[in-house]
Amino acid sequence: xxxxxxxxxxxxxxxxxxxxxxxxxxxxSALFLLLNFGAMAVLYLLLQSPFxxxxxxxxxxxxxxxxxxxxxxxxxxxxVEDTPDRIAWQRPLGILLGVGLLGVAAxxxxxxxxxxxxxxxEAAASFGNPAELGALLFTRYLLPFEIxxxxxxxxxxxxxxxxxxxxxxxxxxxxxxx
Amino acid sequence: MTNAIxxxxxxxxxGALFCIGLFGALSRRNMVGILMGVELMxxxxxxxxxxxxxxxxxxFITGQTFALFVIAVAAAEAAVGLAMIIAIYRSWQTVNxxxxxxxxx
Amino acid sequence: xxxxxxxxxxxxxxxxxxxxxxxxxxxLLVDVFLIPEGKKKLTGYLxxxxxxxxxxxxxxxxxxxGSTFSGMLVLDRxxxxxxxxxxxxxxxxxxxxxxxxxxxxxEQGEFYPLIMFAVAGMIxxxxxxxxxxxxxxxxxxxxxxxxxxxFAYPRLTSEEAAMxxxxxxxxxxxxxxxxxxxxYGATGTTSLAGIAEFLGRQTLVAEDQTLLLxxxxxxxxxxxxxxxLVPFHMWTPDVYEGSPTPVAAFxxxxxxxxxxxxxxxxxxxxxxxxxxxxxxxxxxxxxxTMVVGNLGALGQTNVKRMLAYSSIGHAGYILLGIxxxxxxxxxxxxxxxxxxxxxxxxxxxxxxxxEQQGESVWSIEDFAGLYxxxxxxxxxxxxxxxxxxxxxxxxxxxxxxxxxxxAYEGGLGWLALxxxxxxxxxxxxxxRVVVKMFMQEPARExxxxxxxxxxxxxxxxxxxxxxxxxVPTPFIFLAxxxxxxxxx
Numbered sequence: 118x119x120x121x122x123x124x125x126x127x128x129x130x131x132x133x134x135x136x137x138x139x140x141x142x143x144x145x146s147a148l149f150l151l152l153n154f155g156a157m158a159v160l161y162l163l164l165q166s167p168f169x170x171x172x173x174x175x176x177x178x179x180x181x182x183x184x185x186x187x188x189x190x191x192x193x194x195x196x197v198e199d200t201p202d203r204i205a206w207q208r209p210l211g212i213l214l215g216v217g218l219l220g221v222a223a224x225x226x227x228x229x230x231x232x233x234x235x236x237x238x239e240a241a242a243s244f245g246n247p248a249e250l251g252a253l254l255f256t257r258y259l260l261p262f263e264i265x266x267x268x269x270x271x272x273x274x275x276x277x278x279x280x281x282x283x284x285x286x287x288x289x290x291x292x293x294x295x
Numbered sequence: 296m297t298n299a300i301x302x303x304x305x306x307x308x309x310g311a312l313f314c315i316g317l318f319g320a321l322s323r324r325n326m327v328g329i330l331m332g333v334e335l336m337x338x339x340x341x342x343x344x345x346x347x348x349x350x351x352x353x354x355f356i357t358g359q360t361f362a363l364f365v366i367a368v369a370a371a372e373a374a375v376g377l378a379m380i381i382a383i384y385r386s387w388q389t390v391n392x393x394x395x396x397x398x399x400x
Numbered sequence: 401x402x403x404x405x406x407x408x409x410x411x412x413x414x415x416x417x418x419x420x421x422x423x424x425x426x427x428l429l430v431d432v433f434l435i436p437e438g439k440k441k442l443t444g445y446l447x448x449x450x451x452x453x454x455x456x457x458x459x460x461x462x463x464x465x466g467s468t469f470s471g472m473l474v475l476d477r478x479x480x481x482x483x484x485x486x487x488x489x490x491x492x493x494x495x496x497x498x499x500x501x502x503x504x505x506x507e508q509g510e511f512y513p514l515i516m517f518a519v520a521g522m523i524x525x526x527x528x529x530x531x532x533x534x535x536x537x538x539x540x541x542x543x544x545x546x547x548x549x550x551f552a553y554p555r556l557t558s559e560e561a562a563m564x565x566x567x568x569x570x571x572x573x574x575x576x577x578x579x580x581x582x583x584y585g586a587t588g589t590t591s592l593a594g595i596a597e598f599l600g601r602q603t604l605v606a607e608d609q610t611l612l613l614x615x616x617x618x619x620x621x622x623x624x625x626x627x628x629l630v631p632f633h634m635w636t637p638d639v640y641e642g643s644p645t646p647v648a649a650f651x652x653x654x655x656x657x658x659x660x661x662x663x664x665x666x667x668x669x670x671x672x673x674x675x676x677x678x679x680x681x682x683x684x685x686x687x688x689t690m691v692v693g694n695l696g697a698l699g700q701t702n703v704k705r706m707l708a709y710s711s712i713g714h715a716g717y718i719l720l721g722i723x724x725x726x727x728x729x730x731x732x733x734x735x736x737x738x739x740x741x742x743x744x745x746x747x748x749x750x751x752x753x754x755e756q757q758g759e760s761v762w763s764i765e766d767f768a769g770l771y772x773x774x775x776x777x778x779x780x781x782x783x784x785x786x787x788x789x790x791x792x793x794x795x796x797x798x799x800x801x802x803x804x805x806x807a808y809e810g811g812l813g814w815l816a817l818x819x820x821x822x823x824x825x826x827x828x829x830x831x832r833v834v835v836k837m838f839m840q841e842p843a844r845e846x847x848x849x850x851x852x853x854x855x856x857x858x859x860x861x862x863x864x865x866x867x868x869x870x871v872p873t874p875f876i877f878l879a880x881x882x883x884x885x886x887x888x
Contacts (some may be wrong), residue, residue: 123300127308134315134335143327150331153312157338160308163300164349166359169341176366181334181373188377189327192384196464229593249358250363251462258360260469264524264536265367268543271517272371272426278377278510313578320571329567336574340581347585357590358581361532365577369538372573375546376566382550383559 123163130156143189147182154178168247312339321329326383330376331373407420412469413475416458416483421429423450424516431509440509444498444853447512448491451519451531455487470692471591472530478730481882482526482661485738489654490519492745492860493795497646498853500752506552506644515650518544522658522713529669530582531590531619534662534789538576538626541658545651549643568635572625575618582615592670599673616671616678623666626659630689632711637696641762642706645755648704649748652711653741660715663720664733680703682723686853687818689716694826703751704762706829707744710788713826714740717819724810727883732799739787739795739868746861747784750777753848753858770844777848778837780862787865789830795868801874 133153137146158173254262316339341362348358348393411418427450457481467474494515501507518692521541546569548636551563567844584590584720587598621632628636640648693713700706718740721733754766771778787796800823807816868875 120300123304127304130308131311131315134319137331137335138315138319143325146328146331148323150335153335154338157312157342160305160342161345164305164342164345166345166349166362169345169359171364172363172366176332176340176370181370184377185327185331186372188380192381196529201344212327228537251357252404253356253360254363255316256407257355257470258532259406259409260472261360261532261536264533264540265364267517267520268368268371268540270425271514271544271547272374272541274510274514275375275543277549278508278514279378279382279550281374281508312414313574316574317571320567323528325565326701328569333567333570337577338573340574340577343578344584351585351588357532361580361584361590364532364536366574368536371539371543372566372570375543375565376570377567379550379559379563380555381548383563384694386556386559 119163123160126156126159126163129153131158135182144186147185147189150185151182154182168250302346306343309339309342311365312342313337326380329379330354330373330380333376334369334373337365337372341365407470410466412461412464413466413468414473414527415461416454416480416487417520417527419454419457420450420487420520420523422514423453424520427513427516428458428510431513435509436536439496440507441502443509444494444512445536447516448494450516451487451491451494454519455484458487459485461783462733466550467529471593472533473524473527474529475527476667478734479526479725480736481878482657482737484521485657485734485741486519486522486526486654489650489657489745490515491742492749492828492857493646493650493654493859496745496749496752497644499849499851500644500755502708503849504555504644505650508520508551510888511535511548511551514548516651516881518548518654523630525658525662527663529592530581531592533665534666535573535576535580535769537662539573540621541655542573542626544654545569545647545864548647548650549639551647551837552644553594553644555642557642558644560565561639562644564635565639568625572622572632575625576622579615579618579622582611582618583708584615584644586612592666596672597671599671601674613674613677616674617681619666620663620678620681620850623659623663624685627663627715628712629685629715630692630712631685633689633692637705637708638710640711641704645748645752645754647705648708649745649752652707652748653671653737653744656711656718657741660718660722660733660737664730667722668730669741679723683718683812683815686716686719686723686815689713689719690818691823694822697826697829701764702762703764703767703833706764707747707751710826710830711744714744714788716822717803718765720807720812723812724806726806726810727880728806729810730883731876731879732802734797734882735872735875736803738875738879739799739865742864742868743784743787743794743796744856746780747788747863748863749854749857750781750784750785753777753850753854754846755849764836765843766846767836770837770848773842774848777850777858780858781837782834783837783838783862783865785830785834787869789827791827793866793869795865795872797813798869 130153133149137149137153140146140149154173158170158178161169161173207211225279301325316332316335319335321330323332331352344362344365348356364389427443427446430446435442461475461480461638462477465476494512497511501511518541521537521544524537525534528537546562546566549565552558580590583595587595589595589598624632632835640652643651667678690713692854693709693716697706697709697713700709716735718736721729721736723729751762755762766779770781783794787794790796790800799818804816804819807819
């Protein structure tokens with residue numbers, strides 16, 4: 118049952134990702150990515166990480182994707198990608214090579230993983246719960262937790278800095294929704 | 296019960312998503328699209344982390360906690376990136392990465 | 401569930417880091433609420449003071465060492481020396497920016513605390529002994545730098561450079577996390593000590609450990625992106641050209657130094673057991689980095705781009721010290737970092753002095769005849785160019801001498817040879833600037849703009865460059881002392 122569910126979810130995630138890649142309309146892209154993130158959330162659930170499941174849904178699918186959609190709509194950026202690239206052949210070729218390389222690396226890593234034991238004992242069931250995770254964040258992983266706080270602070274300051282001078286320099290333009 | 300899902304399959308899915316994200320970030324010309332590709336890359340890694348935690352090292356929740364930090368960092372990066380896109384849009388009136396190329400090289 | 405037992409944290413061990421972060425956060429508020437528009441320079445002075453205080457706080461810790469936060473952070477002399485270098489770099493960069501920002505109409509008080517946050521990220525990289533901490537340190541540093549790169553708002557290239565940097569940086573971050581995930585999958589831990597223990601426990605056969613090696617490779621790629629080693633260097637000239645010049649100066653020495661310092665700890669400490677695998681890869685990287693960086697600088701007429709390529713080349717030299725994973729190599733690494741940081745900050749200071757308002761040219765022609773107009777400035781620039789080229793009696797010469805000797809003794813003679821040859825090539829474009837300054841007539845009227853901050857930067861850098869070159873012994877002694885008990 119789990120296996121079936123896993124393969125269905127994984128397929129949805131991959132389809133979402135590929136559709137995100139090929140759709141020319143940025144709004145469609147964002148919505149497909151949303152589908153992908155949702156599928157990933159289910160994957161977390163299948164891997165017994167309920168907390169990450171909720172985080173994935175609220176933070177990624179909820180907050181970040183809404184932010185993306187908001188920016189796309191705000192800037193009217195949805196229909197930009199219709200002009201064919203002048204170097205249309207070089208870039209995909211180079212990227213294909215890159216992807217091939219990664220594929221080789223992935224295959225190699227799989228062979229490495231196959232040799233590993235895969236126990237995943239019953240102990241995991243109790244360790245994956247949010248309370249344990251929260252406790253860990255405040256004990257063993259206190260330092261990274263605090264650094265993350267600093268990173269978010271810097272990002273907030275940065276967003277303000279990057280956009281407040283736009284307002285100062287060009288007051289003639291209508292305020293851009295903030 | 297979950298043991299029935301092979302670790303290899305999870306890793307392959309994560310690897311494939313990472314590659315799709317990489318491809319997206321490289322090939323899109325819409326800057327918002329590029330950022331979406333990057334987000335997908337970071338997400339794929341999270342699946343890896345959780346899978347490794349689940350199958351190989353269930354004693355410590357390092358994988359899950361690290362995934363949380365990655366999500367936070369990805370959110371910060373997305374916020375800064377989108378702010379930059381808005382700033383660029385104000386000056387160039389475009390979000391097409393190819394039209395923004397005054398720097399040679 | 402019983403109440404949480406938060407493990408005891410030894411705050412003394414992160415006193416410099418705490419000082420920088422705390423001061424920067426407080427400064428953000430002070431800047432917004434207490435410092436009026438038009439007096440933002442005061443924020444800059446306060447930021448410099450904060451960095452210096454952080455440096456002073458580190459002084460009594462010289463004989464302290466230990467690790468805290470569940471072994472994620474370590475304080476040793478190595479990290480302390482690096483902290484001092486980073487503090488100096490941050491303070492000098494701010495000094496350069498004090499008048500640069502208002503002159504180009506991009507003054508905002510947040511600039512200075514942001515530099516401090518970047519310094520904090522760098523210190524984290526020097527102190528971190530867990531891959532998670534290293535990742536977060538790199539991200540703290542990078543996100544700050546994306547913002548700082550986009551700071552020169554009226555100049556459109558700045559935004560573009562920032563976006564380019566952000567996309568490539570996020571890319572590198574993706575590789576970094578993927579690499580860490582694979583390493584974690586192979587060893588079951590993210591702490592450097594844990595990885596070292598794992599590698600020490602079992603004999604490594606390539607077929608068994610593809611996962612680990614693939615992970616280590618991806619981590620190496622991420623580091624190469626951040627430090628602009630050659631196949632991953634494409635963004636460097638563009639980003640340096642687009643960003644405000646003080647930020648470019650800061651990046652060219654700070655980011656590189658911090659990421660390379662972390663790389664040294666990762667390689668020499670965690671992955672020491674698999675040296676046979678990474679040494680050839682790193683050697684190849686170093687060789688092409690030295691060659692491409694210096695050849696790329698040859699054709700540049702834009703001084704900022706030339707310095708960008710030069711910084712790529714220098715990263716190659718620094719890599720030599722990292723590869724010789726002995727104390728000798730690490731000493732040479734620290735010494736080179738110090739010498740290069742001071743010299744490069746000085747050179748960028750002169751570039752800023754010549755940067756005209758509202759222009760983004762940085763043409764080498766502007767240096768023509770500088771000696772007739774501003775003899776002292778020309779002499780200082782000549783000194784920095786000599787040091788970058790590695791001409792005695794400057795700091796650059798001593799640094800190159802040490803690093804090449806260390807490489808030779810470490811059995812990397814051919815790399816040392818490549819280093820010497822590329823240095824000879826590099827001498828051409830460094831000396832071209834000197835020739836322009838002393839032997840040619842001015843091509844156009846350029847009014848060099850000097851002020852207190854810039855003067856301080858150029859004088860400090862110039863004196864230090866000469867001092868380290870003439871009396872290197874105390875600095876070498878310091879570097880040697882720094883390597884007592886590397887690791888943690």
